[in-house]
Amino acid sequence: MNNFIYHNPVKIVFGKGSIKELSELIPKESKILMTYGGGSIKKNGVYEQVKSALKDFNVLEFGGIEPNPRYETLMKAVDICKNEKIDFLLSVGGGSVLDGTKFISAAAKYENGDPWDILSKDAEIKDAIPLGDVLTLSATGSEMNMWAVISRESTKEKLAFGHPLVYPKFSILDPETTFSLSEWQTANGIVDAFVHVLEQYMTYPVNALVQDRFAEALLKILIEEGPKAIKNPKDYDTRANIMWAATQALNGNIGVGVPQDWATHSIGHELTAFYGLDHARTLAIVLPGVWKHQKAAKEEKLKQYAKQVWNYEGSDSVDKAIEFTEQFFRSLGMKTKLKENGIGEEKFEEIANRFEIRNQKLGEHQNIGKKEVIEILKLCLE
Amino acid sequence: MNNFIYHNPVKIVFGKGSIKELSELIPKESKILMTYGGGSIKKNGVYEQVKSALKDFNVLEFGGIEPNPRYETLMKAVDICKNEKIDFLLSVGGGSVLDGTKFISAAAKYENGDPWDILSKDAEIKDAIPLGDVLTLSATGSEMNMWAVISRESTKEKLAFGHPLVYPKFSILDPETTFSLSEWQTANGIVDAFVHVLEQYMTYPVNALVQDRFAEALLKILIEEGPKAIKNPKDYDTRANIMWAATQALNGNIGVGVPQDWATHSIGHELTAFYGLDHARTLAIVLPGVWKHQKAAKEEKLKQYAKQVWNYEGSDSVDKAIEFTEQFFRSLGMKTKLKENGIGEEKFEEIANRFEIRNQKLGEHQNIGKKEVIEILKLCLE
Numbered sequence: 001m002n003n004f005i006y007h008n009p010v011k012i013v014f015g016k017g018s019i020k021e022l023s024e025l026i027p028k029e030s031k032i033l034m035t036y037g038g039g040s041i042k043k044n045g046v047y048e049q050v051k052s053a054l055k056d057f058n059v060l061e062f063g064g065i066e067p068n069p070r071y072e073t074l075m076k077a078v079d080i081c082k083n084e085k086i087d088f089l090l091s092v093g094g095g096s097v098l099d100g101t102k103f104i105s106a107a108a109k110y111e112n113g114d115p116w117d118i119l120s121k122d123a124e125i126k127d128a129i130p131l132g133d134v135l136t137l138s139a140t141g142s143e144m145n146m147w148a149v150i151s152r153e154s155t156k157e158k159l160a161f162g163h164p165l166v167y168p169k170f171s172i173l174d175p176e177t178t179f180s181l182s183e184w185q186t187a188n189g190i191v192d193a194f195v196h197v198l199e200q201y202m203t204y205p206v207n208a209l210v211q212d213r214f215a216e217a218l219l220k221i222l223i224e225e226g227p228k229a230i231k232n233p234k235d236y237d238t239r240a241n242i243m244w245a246a247t248q249a250l251n252g253n254i255g256v257g258v259p260q261d262w263a264t265h266s267i268g269h270e271l272t273a274f275y276g277l278d279h280a281r282t283l284a285i286v287l288p289g290v291w292k293h294q295k296a297a298k299e300e301k302l303k304q305y306a307k308q309v310w311n312y313e314g315s316d317s318v319d320k321a322i323e324f325t326e327q328f329f330r331s332l333g334m335k336t337k338l339k340e341n342g343i344g345e346e347k348f349e350e351i352a353n354r355f356e357i358r359n360q361k362l363g364e365h366q367n368i369g370k371k372e373v374i375e376i377l378k379l380c381l382e
Numbered sequence: 383m384n385n386f387i388y389h390n391p392v393k394i395v396f397g398k399g400s401i402k403e404l405s406e407l408i409p410k411e412s413k414i415l416m417t418y419g420g421g422s423i424k425k426n427g428v429y430e431q432v433k434s435a436l437k438d439f440n441v442l443e444f445g446g447i448e449p450n451p452r453y454e455t456l457m458k459a460v461d462i463c464k465n466e467k468i469d470f471l472l473s474v475g476g477g478s479v480l481d482g483t484k485f486i487s488a489a490a491k492y493e494n495g496d497p498w499d500i501l502s503k504d505a506e507i508k509d510a511i512p513l514g515d516v517l518t519l520s521a522t523g524s525e526m527n528m529w530a531v532i533s534r535e536s537t538k539e540k541l542a543f544g545h546p547l548v549y550p551k552f553s554i555l556d557p558e559t560t561f562s563l564s565e566w567q568t569a570n571g572i573v574d575a576f577v578h579v580l581e582q583y584m585t586y587p588v589n590a591l592v593q594d595r596f597a598e599a600l601l602k603i604l605i606e607e608g609p610k611a612i613k614n615p616k617d618y619d620t621r622a623n624i625m626w627a628a629t630q631a632l633n634g635n636i637g638v639g640v641p642q643d644w645a646t647h648s649i650g651h652e653l654t655a656f657y658g659l660d661h662a663r664t665l666a667i668v669l670p671g672v673w674k675h676q677k678a679a680k681e682e683k684l685k686q687y688a689k690q691v692w693n694y695e696g697s698d699s700v701d702k703a704i705e706f707t708e709q710f711f712r713s714l715g716m717k718t719k720l721k722e723n724g725i726g727e728e729k730f731e732e733i734a735n736r737f738e739i740r741n742q743k744l745g746e747h748q749n750i751g752k753k754e755v756i757e758i759l760k761l762c763l764e
Contacts, residue, residue: 001396003396003399005394007391007393012387014639015386017385209623210599217599241383241592253635
């Protein structure tokens with residue numbers, strides 16, 4: 001096991017009816033900016049529950065944060081925070097709204113120039129508006145970590161940042177808020193969480209048994225519960241198990257003391273930036289390509305995964321591991337090939353150039369550069 | 383899954399060589415009271431490492447905290463804290479030193495009378511001296527929770543308290559500090575951690591898959607790695623896996639949203655108070671008795687445990703689950719019967735009376751009272 005530091009101060013308030021705890025979780029006298037997305041919270045009753053819980057607070061609203069939250073949109077909220085002297089941000093929605101709110105939190109207190117530098121230049125964050133959230137989609141794990149991914153429309157960039165100051169003070173996870181998710185959204189969430197686990201697991205062994213067994217447990221739970229959630233979207237326990245598994249997938253617990261990959265996410269982000277594909281849909285395409293390309297480097301862990309997660313042992317278990325994973329994605333309604341999404345080789349060079357420009361190498365061995373990204377994308381074609 | 387709140391702010395610094403991080407973890411200018419036990423840290427190099435890391439701090443020392451730390455001893459440290467205006471406590475040792483230090487932390491700031499009331503009357507804690515620790519024995523999980531168990535010699539009582547103010551600010555977990563543990567101590571630690579998991583698992587099913595699979599993972603790791611640690615006490619990975627598993631066993635993560643038992647611990651505490659048996663040794667005796675007595679109530683989970691942890695399915699899997707567990711304890715050198723420890727029925731009435739006096743019912747159904755405690759103890763005899 002590698003040395004590590006683990007510190008996660010997020011308070012999780014989990015279960016049905018927990019939105020009413022909001023008034024105890026936000027400091028009294030706070031002036032709140034409530035952020036949300038396209039308005040689904042107004043259809044499923046979450047908006048009413050939040051407003052009711054906060055009836056004694058001064059609450060402003062900022063709706064319209066997109067999936068793949070955009071810098072351009074978020075900067076409007078930053079202006080509101082400054083002009084209105086907002087002292088608490090409440091994200092009500094999925095990971096995109098929450099990631100966007102984390103950026104608003106840091107950008108509103110950033111005094112050294114363009115807040116885009118937080119994303120593009122890793123500019124130092126010294127202060128941030130405290131934030132909390134009501135989660136309505138299990139997927140990104142953002143509710144229990146300090147990370148956020150933001151897109152810039154004008155330059156087609158999609159970049160991540162993280163800082164302890166943007167840990168949510170609390171996250172309210174009520175599985176009932178996910179009952180109204182469509183099959184499409186549910187599948188997205190399951191695949192996103194599944195790949196989060198794999199980015200921290202599918203590397204090389206370092207004999208970290210707790211992390212490995214926990215990761216395998218989360219994968220098996222998502223494999224078991226995913227199809228159930230699609231079949232019975234209002235089954236509480238199924239939604240609860242998926243919600244808690246998705247949070248555990250990216251709260252740091254399975255990622256400490258082990259090597260991590262994240263090549264699939266990095267390449268996937270570019271596919272979203274270039275083609276507007278949903279985040280999870282890019283992962284379902286790229287992951288099998290990365291594994292095929294890195295088969296030798298990941299051999300031991302692919303075999304372990306085949307055995308522990310898919311209960312398969314055999315001389316072809318490396319290939320079977322990839323096959324089973326792709327089949328699982330497809331069983332959830334995902335396309336796993338670029339051509340199925342109408343995407344060909346045309347922009348491979350341009351996409352791969354992004355990594356060269358940023359001088360960015362990918363993977364647990366940091367050996368995936370421009371050339372290898374093109375090779376991987378070719379393996380994702382059909 | 384039941385509703386829950388999870389919040390654990392402890393910073394874990396894990397790995398070889400991590401004691402040197404101490405100087406960065408304790409606020410500058412702190413006046414530190416370093417607490418420790420019987421002096422083993424002076425033989426295994428830990429004392430020197432700590433003193434070296436803290437060479438620029440003002441450090442006082444308080445040694446001699448016993449296993450089952452005693453109120454009478456700890457109150458001497460409370461006096462030092464008050465007289466010397468200590469503003470940081472550093473526990474260097476195992477769970478007993480750390481539990482004792484948590485009590486010192488709260489008692490030194492307790493202004494409403496006898497600090498024993500914190501334990502006996504659940505008196506309110508309003509302030510505490512901040513504390514951190516260097517852990518040298520994997521067992522209690524105290525390094526990542528807010529709980530402590532304290533004994534009072536004069537009245538033969540052993541009681542627990544917990545408060546968010548006594549969460550360690552940090553815990554340094556260097557597996558190398560456990561290389562010098564004896565077989566006896568190593569076995570104690572493994573059984574303690576193992577039973578911690580079971581107190582949160584062996585109840586009745588609530589379809590909490592993450593908690594169940596994580597708990598089963600920890601049990602399997604302890605079953606695999608325990609004998610290895612006894613055979614090869616200086617194997618780093620083995621010690622590291624046990625250390626991290628023991629922390630995960632009682633940091634709240636597997637216990638949220640599920641019923642909990644703790645009857646074994648409560649009865650075991652009395653055996654320690656009456657007979658001075660090591661904590662873990664009482665657990666190895668009492669757990670099988672509790673399970674035999676509660677076989678019907680725990681039937682579903684006993685079957686699940688037999689299948690998931692021991693890979694056993696059959697019409698006798700409930701009995702086999704108990705048998706395998708007892709065999710595992712015995713394989714680590716534990717005695718699992720009272721009579722093997724020279725204890726008969728003489729004090730069963732007096733022991734069981736303790737629960738009646740405190741009006742305390744035990745178990746996940748809160749249906750174990752005086753009568754049932756005597757029945758359980760009889761099942762532990764031979």
